[in-house]
Amino acid sequence: MPENEQLVFVKKVLQDVPKLNIKVMIHMLKFFKSVTKFESYNKMTAKNIGICFVPCFFKRDPENKEPKVLNTLVLNSVILSHCLEIMIKNVDEIFPENQDTIALHKIIKKKTYIVQELKNYDENEVSNKVFLKKSHQK
Amino acid sequence: MAQQPFYQPNFCKYLPESDIDFSKEISKQQVLGKHLSDYALSDTGIPYILIATTLFFEADETRIQIEGIFRRVSAASDLQKLISNLELGNYEYVFSIKEPLVLSDFLKKFFVNLPDPLFPYYVYEDLLKFPSKSIFLVNIEI
Numbered sequence: 636m637p638e639n640e641q642l643v644f645v646k647k648v649l650q651d652v653p654k655l656n657i658k659v660m661i662h663m664l665k666f667f668k669s670v671t672k673f674e675s676y677n678k679m680t681a682k683n684i685g686i687c688f689v690p691c692f693f694k695r696d697p698e699n700k701e702p703k704v705l706n707t708l709v710l711n712s713v714i715l716s717h718c719l720e721i722m723i724k725n726v727d728e729i730f731p732e733n734q735d736t737i738a739l740h741k742i743i744k745k746k747t748y749i750v751q752e753l754k755n756y757d758e759n760e761v762s763n764k765v766f767l768k769k770s771h772q773k
Numbered sequence: 774m775a776q777q778p779f780y781q782p783n784f785c786k787y788l789p790e791s792d793i794d795f796s797k798e799i800s801k802q803q804v805l806g807k808h809l810s811d812y813a814l815s816d817t818g819i820p821y822i823l824i825a826t827t828l829f830f831e832a833d834e835t836r837i838q839i840e841g842i843f844r845r846v847s848a849a850s851d852l853q854k855l856i857s858n859l860e861l862g863n864y865e866y867v868f869s870i871k872e873p874l875v876l877s878d879f880l881k882k883f884f885v886n887l888p889d890p891l892f893p894y895y896v897y898e899d900l901l902k903f904p905s906k907s908i909f910l911v912n913i914e915i
Contacts, residue, residue, distance in 0.1 A: 688884070
C-alpha cells in the first residue's frame with residue numbers, strides 16, 4: 636500500500652479532533668521522533684514506541700455494545716500500533732508547520748525561562764485561592 | 774474549573790474561624806485523571822507538565838539513550854514521590870530526578886488516566902480501517 640494513501644487517510648480521520656488534542660499529539664509525536672534518532676542505543680524504533688503507547692492513547696468506547704472478543708481486540712491494537720508507527724515517522728507531513736508549531740519551538744528554546752514561569756504560575760494560583768477563601772469567610 | 778471540597782478535621786469545630794489555616798489543603802493539586810483543558814496550559818496550549826517532562830529528556834541526550842525506555846517500568850515508590858511533589862507544585866523536582874525511567878513511566882500514566890483519551894473514541898473506530906498490508910497477514914495468523 637503506498638504511504639501517500641495512508642497519510643491522506645490519517646489526515647482525513649484527524650480533521651474533526653479538538654485543537655487542544657491535536658497540539659498535544661504534535662508535541663508528543665515530535666518527541667517520539669527525536670527518541671527514535673537514538674534507536675541504536677535504546678532499541679526503541681517507531682514500531683516499538685507505537686506498541687508501547689497504543690493502550691495509553693487509544694481507548695475503546697465504553698458505550699460500544701459489541702461483545703469484547705479477545706482476537707478482535709488484539710487485532711485492533713496491532714492495526715493501531717502500525718498506524719502510530721507511520722504517524723511517528725511522518726509527523727512533519729501529516730501536520731505541516733504552521734504558526735502554532737513555530738511558536739512552540741521558540742518556547743522550547745527558552746528552557747530555563749519556562750521553569751521559572753511554572754513556579755510563578757503555581758504561586759499565583761495558590762495565593763489567589765487563599766485570598767478567595769478568606770474573602771468568602773468574611 | 775470546579776473547586777474541590779476541602780477536608781476539615783473534626784477538631785476544627787472548636788476553633789475560632791480565623792485560626793483555621795487552609796493553606797496546606799489548598800496547595801494540593803490533582804495531577805492525574807483531569808481533562809486536558811483543566812491543566813495549567815502554556816501560551817502554545819500544551820500542559821506545563823508535559824513540556825516539563827519532555828524538556829527533561831531533551832536537556833540531556835544520554836537520558837533518551839537508555840535501553841528500553843518507555844518499555845521498562847520504574848520503581849513504584851519513585852513514581853509516587855514524583856506525583857506527590859507535582860501535587861504540591863514543586864516542578865523543579867522533575868529536573869533533579871536521576872532515573873529517567875521514572876518520567877517515562879509518568880508520561881504513560883498521564884495519558885492512561887485522562888478521562889477522555891487523547892485520540893477520541895470515534896478515531897479509534899475510524900482508524901481500524903487503516904489501509905495496510907500487514908493487517909491481512911495478522912488476520913490469517915489469528
